[in-house]
Amino acid sequence: MRQLNVTIKLAWILAALFMMPQAAAAATAGPVEIVCIQCHAKLPGKYGEPVKLWQGSIHAENGIACNSCHGGDPKDAANAMSPARGFLGVPKEGAIPAFCGRCHVGVLKDYLTSLHGKALGRGGPTCVTCHGNHNVVKASLDLINEKSCSRCHSFKQAEKIKAAMHETEKMILTIETRTAGFKQQGIDTDRLEKGLFAVRNSFHSLFHTVDTVKVGAESARIQAELKKLENTLNGIDEQLRKRKLIGAGAVAAALLAALLFYLLRKTFERTEP
Ligand code: HEC
Ligand code: HEC
Ligand code: HEC
Ligand code: HEC
Ligand code: HEC
Numbered sequence: 174m175r176q177l178n179v180t181i182k183l184a185w186i187l188a189a190l191f192m193m194p195q196a197a198a199a200a201t202a203g204p205v206e207i208v209c210i211q212c213h214a215k216l217p218g219k220y221g222e223p224v225k226l227w228q229g230s231i232h233a234e235n236g237i238a239c240n241s242c243h244g245g246d247p248k249d250a251a252n253a254m255s256p257a258r259g260f261l262g263v264p265k266e267g268a269i270p271a272f273c274g275r276c277h278v279g280v281l282k283d284y285l286t287s288l289h290g291k292a293l294g295r296g297g298p299t300c301v302t303c304h305g306n307h308n309v310v311k312a313s314l315d316l317i318n319e320k321s322c323s324r325c326h327s328f329k330q331a332e333k334i335k336a337a338m339h340e341t342e343k344m345i346l347t348i349e350t351r352t353a354g355f356k357q358q359g360i361d362t363d364r365l366e367k368g369l370f371a372v373r374n375s376f377h378s379l380f381h382t383v384d385t386v387k388v389g390a391e392s393a394r395i396q397a398e399l400k401k402l403e404n405t406l407n408g409i410d411e412q413l414r415k416r417k418l419i420g421a422g423a424v425a426a427a428l429l430a431a432l433l434f435y436l437l438r439k440t441f442e443r444t445e446p
Contacts, residue, residue, distance in 0.1 A: 207247035209239035226307035242272070269299040279374070283381035296325065312377065314338055333385050337392045341376055344399045345369070351406050358413075365405060372398050 214224045227233050232241070240247040245260035247253065254260045264272040270293065274281025284290045289297045303316055314335055322331045348369060356362045376395050379388060 207238055207240065208250040208253050209243075209245065209247055212250060212253070213239070223307045226305075230307060230309050231311050232309055237276075266299060267294045269301055273300045279378045280381055283378050287381055287383045289381070289383055298325070314342060317380070330383075330385055334380065334383065334388050337388050338376075338380065341392050341395055341399070344396060344403075345373060345376065348399060348402050348406065355406070355409055360409060365402060368398070368402050372402070 210224055213221055215221065223239070227239070232238075238247065239245075243261055243263075244258075245253050246255070246258035249258070252258050256262075261272075270281055270284055270290065274284075284300075291297070293299065303321065304312070317331055317335045319328045322328050348365075352362050352365050352369065355365075372395055375391075379391050379395075382388065
């Protein structure tokens with residue numbers, strides 16, 4: 174009887190373990206369940222295409238779905254695209270920066286005061302000119318390339334901006350790797366990470382000013398901040414090295430003490446009658 178009970182309990186535990194990953198999968202599958210995707214995935218041409226493009230995007234990865242951008246009701250198929258449920262439709266070219274900028278507030282500000290923002294509607298690029306609309310991926314300096322930028326003007330100024338930013342990007346990556354290494358060793362890296370986060374944020378929105386002078390000056394300021402973080406990292410390295418030396422010293426001293434003790438005992442044993 175007792176054994177049967179144990180067997181039943183074991184079976185329950187096994188069943189629960191088996192169900193766990195499935196429950197987790199159901200929880201993360203959320204956005205796929207919305208009516209926008211259910212219906213649009215079946216539509217042909219330009220009405221179905223956004224679903225496929227969106228699926229591999231950084232927005233899909235972060236739970237930003239159709240209704241996050243276009244509004245509407247993602248749970249009610251009959252009224253999904255009703256303006257009364259907040260449906261915004263498709264933004265016209267001039268409205269795209271504000272449309273994306275609802276969430277990317279800092280970038281929008283830098284963009285609007287830039288030569289690009291000032292040329293909006295008169296040949297200037299919008300957010301989707303550079304990032305795409307549904308297939309937005311993680312941003313990087315690779316977006317600054319001759320093919321994309323020389324659609325409208327020469328690549329010369331762009332190249333200068335890219336070079337200045339590339340240097341800073343390299344420093345950020347090195348510091349990130351070193352910080353992660355210390356974290357793995359159980360060292361408290363909270364303050365370093367916070368510092369890095371702040372620097373990284375102001376760095377990545379900097380591009381949108383497309384102002385060569387400003388990018389130069391800001392890059393210098395950001396690099397000075399990064400140097401400070403680097404000094405902190407060097408300090409930790411130094412401390413670790415000292416601790417290792419002290420550790421090695423302690424081991425040597427213990428060995429020496431053991432040897433002395435052994436020799437003393439030998440001497441003592443010999444003098445025993
Ligand atoms: C039952 C099917 C169905 C559902 C549900 C649905 N759509 Fe649509 N959607 C359509 C069809 C069909 C069109 C094209 C014809 C039209 O504009 O009505 C369309 C067009 C659109 C357009 C382009 C409009 C334009 O002016 O060109 C957008 C944007 C859009 N849908 C977003 C959404 C969003 C966001 C949701 C969920 C909140 C959603 N749709 C839910 C069928 C659907
Ligand atoms: C990050 C914001 C964003 C998300 C998420 C998003 N869209 Fe869009 N969508 C846009 C923008 C911006 C445009 C206008 C693009 C342009 O003018 O290049 C657009 C245009 C469209 C159009 C009109 C296409 C055309 O050629 O006329 C449809 C249809 C559409 N979206 C459907 C969807 C559906 C369905 C989803 C979910 C799978 C979705 N969108 C998710 C931003 C978004
Ligand atoms: C409803 C809020 C929302 C809207 C509207 C929105 N985004 Fe995003 N976007 C996010 C979130 C959340 C992320 C992921 C977190 C992050 O990296 O900031 C993201 C990430 C991004 C990234 C990658 C950032 C990185 O770290 O490299 C880019 C580029 C981007 N969005 C561009 C756009 C563009 C272009 C539009 C308009 C077509 C847009 N977004 C509209 C919320 C939004
Ligand atoms: C859709 C057209 C378009 C695209 C694409 C575009 N630009 Fe521009 N850009 C403009 C316009 C318009 C101006 C305003 C000044 C002018 O007319 O040259 C400008 C100005 C600039 C300036 C300032 C030049 C100066 O004289 O100080 C820089 C730098 C710049 N763009 C960089 C870039 C980079 C980098 C890219 C690619 C990632 C890019 N642009 C893509 C249209 C574009
Ligand atoms: C001329 C091309 C161009 C235009 C126009 C443009 N971007 Fe960007 N964007 C870039 C580049 C290049 C980067 C990468 C900069 C970097 O790696 O530091 C970037 C980076 C970003 C990031 C990541 C910033 C971060 O904190 O990591 C977001 C979000 C973003 N852009 C959103 C937008 C939005 C929203 C608009 C419109 C208001 C816009 N971009 C207009 C080229 C552009």
